Amino acid sequence: MMRTVGTTSRGVRCPVIREGDDLVKIVTDAILACGEEQHIEFQDKDIVAVTEAVVARSQGNYASVDAIAADCAAKFGTDTIGLTFPILSRNRIAICLKGIARAFKKAYILMSYPSDEVGNHLFDEDLLDEKGVNPWSDVLSEEKYRQLFGYVKHPFTGVDYVEYYGELFRSQGCEVEFVFANDVRAILPYTKNVLCCDIHSRFRSKRRLEAAGAEKVLLLSDILTAPVSGSGCNEKFGLLGSNKATEESVKLFPRDCETFVARLAASLREATGKQIEAMVYGDGAFKDPVGKIWELADPVVSPAYTLGLEGQPNELKLKYLADNDFADLSGEALTAAIKESITHKDADLKGQMASQGTTPRRLTDLIGSLCDLTSGSGDKGTPIILIQGYFDNFAKEEK
Structure with missing residues (x-):
């Protein structure tokens, strides 16, 4: 059976x-x-x-907004900062931004559009065609952005993230100016000191900024890599992977996993x-x-x-075997033939037609x-x- x-x-x-x-x-x-x-x-x-989440909780790996602010201030030593490509998330980055805002007097925030790197949209991408905007080359001020796209609330959260982040920075006494572009180097006419807030593209962003003349470039993974006044930290990922804990603290990614x-x-x-x-x-x-x-x-x-x-x-595609190698078989004979192929499959099927359509991921x-x-x-x-x-x-x- x-x-x-x-x-x-x-x-x-x-x-x-x-x-x-x-x-x-x-x-x-x-x-x-x-x-x-x-x-x-x-x-x-x-x-x-x-x-x-529970690994970090058991470790007590938390940090306050003040600890984030202190580390940013110490590592940049300036009162003006450029932030590039923060994702649109109240849970993931808003409290981190609150700490960053607390460390500076002026912030230029470069927002990617029409969405952030993980797919949260500022507005419907079809509006790009309607408005004649080229997202790969056009750099927009906040005024131009509002003229083109208005005030759009995220369909899931009901939040206009430009408005939300702007109010967050101003609430911490930090003047803020938004720029909209998809080339990270668009921040450099405003400031040469940059904190890259992107996640998976962060190393490329840093390389491009430094090659284009940035003076100091840090990543979110460079902030809170060591304790600040007894805070938690993450030596490898810093603030990356953090979540909101309270209005004044974040839970960091776990350490020593x-x-x-x-x-x-x-x-x-x-x-x-x-x-x-x-x-x-x-x-x-x-x-x-x-x-x-x-x-x-x-x-x-x-x-x-x-x-x-x-x-x-390292898997064979059963439907490929059934439709090709054993197309003339059915029932128990087909089952037996497929099982025989699986039992004796090569240790590395990469490039073989019988493995196409399987999932080539870790x-x-x-x-x-x-x-x-x-x-x-x-x-x-x-x-x-x-x-x-x-x-x-x-x-x-x-x-």
Whole structure:
């Protein structure tokens, strides 16, 4: 009889995590309780993933707006700053911008248009054609931007982000001027001191600015790389990956995740007798086709994972085999032929027609996206994900 279940992904509940909690023990206990409740038989290559939010919370990795301001002031040593390409998010960057505003007297903010790098739109991109605007070359002042596009509120949040960010900066005593362009170098006529606020394009932005004559260029990943007055920090990602905690603080991306996943994997192995892989996950890497938002506002999908999760899928496309190699077969003969092909497939299928259409992405990005979709971002209360059968295939019959 054919095995009927392939990959399963379960959200696992646990107590609300606080600073100082033994997260390894909490996760291990939760997984064991889930196994008992659901009559789960654990297997080698099962995966236990923990959202970065609770890892950071257990570490107490928080920072105040004042700490952000102090670090910006110390690292720039000027009263005027240019900010390039901040994403449109009250949760992700608004509190960071509040701290940045507190550090300076004047800020020039370069906004990409019609959307930010993760797909949040200032306005409908079809308006570019209607208004005759070339987003690759046209640099717009705030006045020109308003003349062309007016006051547009985001369809999901009901926020006009230009207005919102402007009020935020002015509330901190910082004069603000907006510029709209998609070439990061458009900030340089206004100031030579720049803080790049983009996420995935940040290194290219810095290189282009420095080549064009910028005097000092820092990235969000350069801010709070060390504690300021006892604050949290992140040595690798700085402010990237942070979320709003309160009106005066942010939760930073977790630190030392490699140690955490190693300890968790060892704890799970001791508790179950199985080689269970472990990872920390953040945002998934997928795009909403309606809102056009690319979910990945974290710098990476997974900041740490065990070695068994390295690599990319190496899979055959079943429909290709059925429609081409075994087009003359059906029923049990077709099933047997496909299973035989899977069992004896090459260790590296790259470039082969039989693998076209499979997903050429890193396993950790795929698995992290599955985890993010499973756990959600609201009140499901499942910061732990148990995945089973991810590395199985159609040819595997036994558990």
